[in-house]
Amino acid sequence: MFDFLDSGQYDLLGAFWVTAKLALYSAIGSLIWGTALVSMRVSPVPLMRSFGTAYVNLVRNTPLTVVLVGCLLGLNQTLGITLGGGRSEDIGFRLAVLGLVAYTGTFVCEALRSGINTVPAGQAEAARALGMSFTQVLTVVVLPQAFRAAVTPLANVLIALTKNTTVAAAIGAVDAAFLMKTMIENETDALFAVFAVFAFGFIVLTLPTGLILGWAAKRLAVKR
Amino acid sequence: MSSVLYDTPGPRAKRRNVVYTIAFVAVAALVGWWVLSALNDKHQLDANKWSPFVTDSNVWTTYLVPGLTETLKAAALAILIALPLGALLGIGRLSDHRWVRVPVGAVVEFFRAIPVLMLMMFAAALYREFTTISSDFRPLYAVVTGLVLYNASVIAEVVRAGVLSLPRGQGDAAVALGMRKGQTMLYVLLPQAVTVMLPALVSQLVVIVKDTALGGALLGFEDLLSQARQITANYGANTIATLVVIALIYIVLNGIITNLAGRLEQRLRRGRKSTAAAIPAQAAAPEAEVKSVSGA
Numbered sequence: 379m380f381d382f383l384d385s386g387q388y389d390l391l392g393a394f395w396v397t398a399k400l401a402l403y404s405a406i407g408s409l410i411w412g413t414a415l416v417s418m419r420v421s422p423v424p425l426m427r428s429f430g431t432a433y434v435n436l437v438r439n440t441p442l443t444v445v446l447v448g449c450l451l452g453l454n455q456t457l458g459i460t461l462g463g464g465r466s467e468d469i470g471f472r473l474a475v476l477g478l479v480a481y482t483g484t485f486v487c488e489a490l491r492s493g494i495n496t497v498p499a500g501q502a503e504a505a506r507a508l509g510m511s512f513t514q515v516l517t518v519v520v521l522p523q524a525f526r527a528a529v530t531p532l533a534n535v536l537i538a539l540t541k542n543t544t545v546a547a548a549i550g551a552v553d554a555a556f557l558m559k560t561m562i563e564n565e566t567d568a569l570f571a572v573f574a575v576f577a578f579g580f581i582v583l584t585l586p587t588g589l590i591l592g593w594a595a596k597r598l599a600v601k602r
Numbered sequence: 603m604s605s606v607l608y609d610t611p612g613p614r615a616k617r618r619n620v621v622y623t624i625a626f627v628a629v630a631a632l633v634g635w636w637v638l639s640a641l642n643d644k645h646q647l648d649a650n651k652w653s654p655f656v657t658d659s660n661v662w663t664t665y666l667v668p669g670l671t672e673t674l675k676a677a678a679l680a681i682l683i684a685l686p687l688g689a690l691l692g693i694g695r696l697s698d699h700r701w702v703r704v705p706v707g708a709v710v711e712f713f714r715a716i717p718v719l720m721l722m723m724f725a726a727a728l729y730r731e732f733t734t735i736s737s738d739f740r741p742l743y744a745v746v747t748g749l750v751l752y753n754a755s756v757i758a759e760v761v762r763a764g765v766l767s768l769p770r771g772q773g774d775a776a777v778a779l780g781m782r783k784g785q786t787m788l789y790v791l792l793p794q795a796v797t798v799m800l801p802a803l804v805s806q807l808v809v810i811v812k813d814t815a816l817g818g819a820l821l822g823f824e825d826l827l828s829q830a831r832q833i834t835a836n837y838g839a840n841t842i843a844t845l846v847v848i849a850l851i852y853i854v855l856n857g858i859i860t861n862l863a864g865r866l867e868q869r870l871r872r873g874r875k876s877t878a879a880a881i882p883a884q885a886a887a888p889e890a891e892v893k894s895v896s897g898a
Binding site: 420422423424425426429435436439440441442443444446447448451452455456457499502503506512515516520541542544545547548555558559562566569573576577580581584585 | 605606607608609611615619622623626627630640641644646712715716717718719720723724727728731808811812813814815816818819820827830834841842845848849852853856857860
């Protein structure tokens with residue numbers, strides 16, 4: 379039943395490696411972009427605040443598929459942006475990372491905002507009483523505590539991101555979902571086995587993330 | 603508006619804020635100008651690429667409205683099937699019997715760990731191989747199946763959290779009145795839990811609507827997103843205009859749902875008819891009721 383694994387016809391590990399890379403790069407990118415967004419949303423400059431709010435509300439309500447298809451049809455095929463990728467699968471991969479960062483950044487922003495909300499007001503007031511500027515209050519006092527409180531929601535975002543990388547198959551990145559589509563078409567007599575293999579692969583990717591970050595959330599939580 | 607993070611701006615801070623605002627506008631204008639000029643070079647801003655959406659009602663009646671109908675149909679079917687299924691799974695996970703609790707828990711965790719897209723592709727292949735559903739309806743069936751499996755397990759977790767958030771006394775009191783386990787759940791716990799979890803359930807609708815687009819991109823489901831191909835083919839490669847309009851429709855639709863969820867949550871907080879706090883619409887965000895730092 380599982381003989382397609384030995385046939386050497388399919389590069390399963392390679393496909394999951396692409397998925398893992400997509401998740402890793404997008405996670406790093408969206409963590410940075412999300413932090414920038416949340417800083418804008420709480421900043422003293424009204425225009426930045428409204429930009430942050432508008433961006434989050436617009437992008438969060440757009441389906442990820444539309445974002446990624448927009449990256450391919452709009453950025454690549456219309457404007458000719460390749461992000462330095464040569465082959466079409468490279469371009470697909472890079473555009474997918476870009477789209478995933480733009481989309482996931484909004485969820486990171488919301489997770490961090492809920493983290494900021496757990497920081498008692500006295501912390502920020504004390505920091506201001508010491509004469510710290512907004513940037514200092516945010517980067518030295520509030521954000522470090524917010525990150526520690528936001529580990530659980532951030533872990534949920536990371537797991538959702540890992541699963542969302544499958545959408546990249548829609549724009550030609552050769553990840554696990556792309557391979558599964560091919561295999562479902564070729565191995566019709568082993569459908570359940572194919573599904574089981576890919577389901578197992580994703581459980582292997584997401585389960586440890588949840589467990590490790592759940593443990594980290596308990597370790598890192600600020601005792602109050 | 604002032605916040606705990608910064609003082610009410612004095613003259614110097616005000617001046618600094620103006621400088622930041624100008625810098626921000628400059629950067630935004632630069633990026634905007636670059637994008638617009640790039641679009642203009644490719645003739646994507648020409649009036650004839652955008653005007654069909656205003657002047658030609660055919661775009662709406664032939665493509666966008668039927669597409670939106672399919673999207674809404676799939677979303678509605680998915681939530682209608684997923685709700686009772688999710689409630690059953692959620693109650694099953696709370697069962698006193700190990701042989702019910704453990705398998706149900708495994709099913710819920712399994713379907714939550716698998717990407718919806720894979721569930722949809724698998725369902726499509728199953729329908730193709732083992733059923734006689736005509737190929738016209740197969741994408742809809744596949745999309746709804748995938749959405750139901752995933753969202754039922756998410757709803758199961760919401761139901762479980764809702765029931766567990768009720769004070770222990772509610773269940774104890776029902777038992778003291780001589781109610782059986784089924785009666786306790788049906789007449790005492792679930793009705794209260796439903797009000798608590800309503801915002802989370804409504805905002806799950808947003809997730810469902812967004813996920814229907816997967817079927818349009820990969821499974822040949824003729825939803826709103828898939829209309830982009832048809833429109834750009836018939837109205838002179840107006841890719842950008844079409845995608846912007848389609849994205850806006852999704853944004854407005856989801857904005858309405860999000861708004862509804864927010865209002866429900868506020869009403870529940872104000873009303874406090876229930877004995878437990880509302881589960882926030884953004885599920886899994888532990889919101890402590892402390893004086894918040896972000897003022898927003």
